[in-house]
Amino acid sequence: MALIDFNRPYLTGKEAHYMYQAVFNKRLSGNGMFTKKCQQFFEDRYGFKKALLVTSGTDALEMCAMLCELKPGDEVIVPSYTFVSTALAFIREGAKVIFADSMEGNPNIDAEKLENLITPRTKVIVPVHYAGVACDMDAILDVANKYHLMVVEDAAQAVDSYYKGRPLGSIGHLGAFSFHETKNITAGGEGGLLVINEERFLRRAEILWEKGTNRAEFFRGAVNKYGWVDTGSSFLPAEINAAFLWAQLENLEEVQSKRRALWERYYAGLQDLGAEGKISLPQVPDYATNNGHMFYFVCRSLDERTSLIRYLKDKEIQAPFHYLALHKSDYYLANNAERPNLPNTDRYTDCLIRLPMFYELQFEDVDTIVNEIRMFFN
Numbered sequence: 411m412a413l414i415d416f417n418r419p420y421l422t423g424k425e426a427h428y429m430y431q432a433v434f435n436k437r438l439s440g441n442g443m444f445t446k447k448c449q450q451f452f453e454d455r456y457g458f459k460k461a462l463l464v465t466s467g468t469d470a471l472e473m474c475a476m477l478c479e480l481k482p483g484d485e486v487i488v489p490s491y492t493f494v495s496t497a498l499a500f501i502r503e504g505a506k507v508i509f510a511d512s513m514e515g516n517p518n519i520d521a522e523k524l525e526n527l528i529t530p531r532t533k534v535i536v537p538v539h540y541a542g543v544a545c546d547m548d549a550i551l552d553v554a555n556k557y558h559l560m561v562v563e564d565a566a567q568a569v570d571s572y573y574k575g576r577p578l579g580s581i582g583h584l585g586a587f588s589f590h591e592t593k594n595i596t597a598g599g600e601g602g603l604l605v606i607n608e609e610r611f612l613r614r615a616e617i618l619w620e621k622g623t624n625r626a627e628f629f630r631g632a633v634n635k636y637g638w639v640d641t642g643s644s645f646l647p648a649e650i651n652a653a654f655l656w657a658q659l660e661n662l663e664e665v666q667s668k669r670r671a672l673w674e675r676y677y678a679g680l681q682d683l684g685a686e687g688k689i690s691l692p693q694v695p696d697y698a699t700n701n702g703h704m705f706y707f708v709c710r711s712l713d714e715r716t717s718l719i720r721y722l723k724d725k726e727i728q729a730p731f732h733y734l735a736l737h738k739s740d741y742y743l744a745n746n747a748e749r750p751n752l753p754n755t756d757r758y759t760d761c762l763i764r765l766p767m768f769y770e771l772q773f774e775d776v777d778t779i780v781n782e783i784r785m786f787f788n
């Protein structure tokens with residue numbers, strides 16, 4: 411039997427063609443034609459006030475953190491069950507990260523328990539839409555409004571997904587998407603998008619994006635020279651990456667529907683095991699949509715998950731786990747005295763397993779994987 415990879419990069423059609431066109435146009439640095447086409451696509455389709463293409467989801471989060479204008483000691487509430495960048499982006503700005511627990515039924519941040527974490531120093535809440543499934547945004551916004559906090563959506567996994575009909579990334583003050591190779595669509599390996607939903611952040615966002623200069627205004631003809639006006643970095647991706655992303659955006663519908671169909675097939679195949687209580691299947695609340703980013707389930711124990719991963723590996727099926735709880739990371743423990751107790755985060759760290767999911771995965775492969783998992787549990 412052939413090896414079933416966990417993820418495989420794919421071409422949906424005209425990636426190479428558009429990359430060639432970018433080269434042929436002799437315009438390879440950032441903010442060119444393909445960058446503008448991609449940004450326009452997001453603004454038109456999802457109603458983002460402004461979308462800026464950046465070099466990674468991590469960079470989009472770093473720009474969000476810079477736009478929050480934090481002072482040393484300001485506190486930012488982040489789930490512990492997430493990728494490192496969600497927390498690191500704010501730590502780099504001198505903030506103190508306060509880790510929140512996940513919900514019992516789904517790895518998203520538990521909005522019911524948020525208020526306990528608020529202090530006079532709290533400035534930002536960062537909901538992460540895990541697996542592209544929306545956090546309970548109304549509950550989060552209620553707390554944010556009550557305490558005048560910023561909301562930054564880590565929508566890295568959440569392209570083309572919705573909360574009560576509203577596109578994810580459009581609900582908080584700022585949002586961050588990733589186009590890394592492992593996400594639903596990719597900008598040729600690495601890429602991201604910063605979303606700005608409020609007018610007041612627009613000018614500074616463009617300056618941070620353009621290495622602390624007002625070059626974007628200059629190119630629009632708004633000023634007659636440009637220079638150094640603020641902090642910033644080189645956050646613009648090259649046109650080659652934007653060209654690759656443009657081809658994927660043209661095929662977004664197809665990518666999403668294929669991924670959702672694969673997800674549904676896994677879910678149907680594993681439903682019995684869920685009903686028998688042998689595994690916990692993913693839950694998509696009524697307020698959320700499923701963008702087919704990830705198929706995961708939760709085992710009953712760490713030992714069982716370890717045996718299952720080993721069993722699947724013997725059958726040449728790659729099924730990894732993630733994340734290691736950030737509140738138990740070496741970096742956090744070395745730099746913080748607090749030892750928060752986050753039982754749901756610990757359970758997901760120990761027991762969650764991910765199954766292969768990518769555009770070119772075959773339905774027969776899903777059936778094979780499902781059958782192996784059923785054999786393991788029965």
Ligand SMILES: *Cc1c(COP(=O)(O)O)cnc(C)c1O
Nearest residue numbers: 466467468493495566588589590
């Ligand atoms: C992938 C991911 C990131 C980082 O995105 P990169 O493009 O890899 O920098 C951040 N947060 C979450 C939740 C992610 O899944």
